[in-house]
Amino acid sequence: xxxxxxxxxxxxxxxxxxxxxxxxxxxxxxxxxxxxxxxxxxxxxxxxxxxxxxxxxxxxxxxxxxxxxxxxxxxxxxxxxxxxxxxxxxxxxxxxxxxxxxxxxxxxxxxxxxxxxxxxxxxxxxxxxxxxxxxxxxxxxxxxxxxxxxxxxxxxxxxxxxxxxxxxxxxxxxxxxxxxxxxxxxxxxxxxxxxxxxxxxxxxxxxxxxxxxxxxxxxxxxxxxxxxxxxxxxxxxxxxxxxxxxxxxxxxxxxxxxxxxxx
Numbered sequence: 001x002x003x004x005x006x007x008x009x010x011x012x013x014x015x016x017x018x019x020x021x022x023x024x025x026x027x028x029x030x031x032x033x034x035x036x037x038x039x040x041x042x043x044x045x046x047x048x049x050x051x052x053x054x055x056x057x058x059x060x061x062x063x064x065x066x067x068x069x070x071x072x073x074x075x076x077x078x079x080x081x082x083x084x085x086x087x088x089x090x091x092x093x094x095x096x097x098x099x100x101x102x103x104x105x106x107x108x109x110x111x112x113x114x115x116x117x118x119x120x121x122x123x124x125x126x127x128x129x130x131x132x133x134x135x136x137x138x139x140x141x142x143x144x145x146x147x148x149x150x151x152x153x154x155x156x157x158x159x160x161x162x163x164x165x166x167x168x169x170x171x172x173x174x175x176x177x178x179x180x181x182x183x184x185x186x187x188x189x190x191x192x193x194x195x196x197x198x199x200x201x202x203x204x205x206x207x208x209x210x211x212x213x214x215x216x217x218x219x220x221x222x223x224x225x226x227x228x229x230x231x232x233x234x235x236x237x238x239x240x241x242x243x244x245x246x247x248x249x250x251x252x253x254x255x256x257x258x259x260x261x262x263x
Contacts, residue, residue, distance in 0.1 A: 010236050014236065014245060015142075015146060017032065018032070018142055019139065019142070022127075022135050022138040022139055022142070023135060023139075025127075025131035025132065025135060026071065026127075026128060026131045027071045027072060029071075029124065029127050029131070029138070030067060030068065030070065030071025030072075030124045030127070030128060031068065031071060033067050033071075033120045033121070033123060033124040033127075034064040034065070034067035034068045034071065034124070035064065036120055036242065036246060037060070037063050037064045037067055037116070037117050037120045037121065038060040038061065038063070038064035039060075039235065039242040040116040040117070040120070040242055040243060040246065040250075041059060041060040041063055041064075041113050041116060041117065042056055042057070042060045043232055043233045043235070043241050043242050043243055044109075044112055044113065044116060044232075044243065045059070045060070045109070046233065047227060047229060047232060047233075047243075048108070048109055048112070048227075050109055055109065059113065063113065063117050063121075066121065067120065067121050067124045070121075070124060070125055070128065071124060071128060074128070075125050075128060077129055078122075078125060078126070078129075080258065080261040080262065083122060083126075083254060083257050083258050083261060084258055086118050086122050086254055087118075087254040087255060087258060089114065089118065090114070090115055090118045090119065090251075090254060092111075093111040093112065093114045093115040093118075094111075094115050094219065094251075096108065096111035097111045097112045097115060097223070115250065116243075116250055118254065119249065119250050119251070119252075119253040119254050120249075120250075120253075122253070122254060122257065123138075123253045123257070126257050136196055136197075136198055137198065137260060139196070140188070140191075140192065140196050140198060140202075140205075141209060141253070141256055143188065143191065144184060144188050144206050144209045144210065144213075145209060145213050145248045145249065145252065147184050147187060147188065148180055148181065148184040148209075148210050148213060148214075148248075149248065151179070151180035151181075151183045151184050151187075152172070152176045152177055152179075152180030152181070152184075153176065153180070154180070155175060155176045155179035155180045155183065156171075156172065156173045156175060156176020156177070156179075156180065157176070159175050159176075159179070160173030160174075160175040160176040161173060161175060162174045162175060164177055165218055165221075167225075168218055168221050168222045168225060169217070169218060169221040172217075172218075177214060180210075181207070181210045181211075181214075184206060184210055185203050185206045185207050185210065186203075188202060188203075188206040189202045189203045189206065199263075200260065200263055201263065204259070205256070205259055205260070205263075208252075208255055208256065208259050209252050209255075209256055211252075212251050212252035212255045212256075213248035213249075213251065213252040214248075215251055216247050216248045216249070216250050216251030216252055217247050217248055219247065219250075219251060220232070220243055220244065220247035220250075221247075232244045
């Protein structure tokens with residue numbers, strides 16, 4: 001079976017699982033976020049060569065368990081300031097990971113763990129507060145990311161000539177990034193008008209998602225390049241590891257939640 005066919009099949013399976021979890025709401029969405037948190041932290045430990053049972057199993061189970069606890073036993077409502085603080089903390093973790101990446105130190109492991117866990121954990125908490133309403137917001141969010149990935153690839157493949165960060169991700173071009181962003185924002189605005197009907201400034205919200213998703217992709221590409229890895233893993237045939245698949249979500253979900261609460 002060709003790599004392209006594997007990519008299509010498992011990409012469709014991944015999208016279906018994410019959509020079904022959002023549609024079926026609680027507890028399925030929280031369980032999915034817990035599973036993704038476990039897989040993310042476990043895969044990161046493998047990349048960092050933290051091969052003890054604590055790093056490979058205990059820590060991922062603990063952080064995933066926190067999300068499961070919130071999912072099944074509830075959590076108090078979080079204010080806008082809590083999500084802003086979480087995003088600032090994530091940026092701090094990213095900076096610590098950036099300056100210590102080659103060292104594979106313990107502080108780097110902790111900061112990178114929180115970088116991956118905070119967006120998934122807070123997304124689960126936010127969804128839990130009002131799942132019947134938040135399902136539409138989650139679907140809008142995921143649709144924007146998936147559409148942008150496709151449009152940036154198609155536009156870049158068609159007219160892309162100028163690499164945007166050649167040392168980090170040589171295949172991504174300025175034309176693909178800009179063109180894909182514009183097309184995505186336009187399509188999501190139309191979809192919101194005719195399908196989602198969300199009371200948001202859709203073009204602004206879609207633009208924020210695309211902006212941070214782009215940098216999330218570059219962050220993950222940079223990390224892999226610095227440690228000499230082509231893919232973060234081989235969990236998803238045709239796509240690489242879970243970090244490769246979720247790179248846009250890690251860095252864009254908290255800004256998305258913040259802008260939703262600001263509107």
